[in-house]
Amino acid sequence: MRLDGFGLFVKDMGAMIGFFRDVLGFEIKESEDSSNVYLVKDGTLFLLYGRNDFESMTGRKYEYVKGLNGHSEIALYVDTFEEVDAEYKKAISKGATSVLEPTTEPWGQRTCYIADPEGNLIEIGSWNKPFEVKDKQ
Numbered sequence: 001m002r003l004d005g006f007g008l009f010v011k012d013m014g015a016m017i018g019f020f021r022d023v024l025g026f027e028i029k030e031s032e033d034s035s036n037v038y039l040v041k042d043g044t045l046f047l048l049y050g051r052n053d054f055e056s057m058t059g060r061k062y063e064y065v066k067g068l069n070g071h072s073e074i075a076l077y078v079d080t081f082e083e084v085d086a087e088y089k090k091a092i093s094k095g096a097t098s099v100l101e102p103t104t105e106p107w108g109q110r111t112c113y114i115a116d117p118e119g120n121l122i123e124i125g126s127w128n129k130p131f132e133v134k135d136k137q
Contacts, residue, residue: 005038005045008120009054009064013037015117016048023094024076024122041076065119068099073113073121077131081110087124088112096122 010016017037020026026039026046035053039046055061065071078084085102091114092098099113099121111125 005047007047007049008118009049009051009062010118011051011064012117013048013050019095019116020046020048023091023096068097068115068119068121070121073123075123075125078124078126079128079130081126081128084110084112084124084126088114091124 008016013035014032017028017032017039020039021028024041026041029038029040031037035050037048039048051062051064076087078087081102081104088098088102096114096116097119099115100111102110102112104110109125109127111123114122114124116122
């Protein structure tokens with residue numbers, strides 16, 4: 001089994017598509033008026049599922065976190081500390097909610113947090129070096 005992607009169950013599909021496309025640069029892979037929208041960022045599949053459609057499909061009702069929430073995070077990486085600051089400023093100028101301004105943490109990472117329109121946390125961080133995937137076998 002391999003990781004194919006990840007997703008969020010969303011209340012306002014239009015607002016969420018606009019945020020991930022226009023603020024964070026995700027690429028939309030299908031029509032915006034679909035109940036399930038596939039986006040891609042750096043080769044990773046990201047799905048937005050309409051809450052009502054998913055509940056209809058599964059025949060169940062679900063509880064959803066409201067407002068800013070610490071339920072999960074989406075982490076985005078940039079190569080330099082300067083890019084953390086620049087991407088944060090760009091996201092805020094395009095309507096993202098500030099959660100934590102860029103900060104260099106004691107462990108050496110520069111990080112910041114923003115929130116999407118439905119309160120999901122997004123980290124933008126860097127170790128001040130190009131990204132590399134570490135193979136854990």
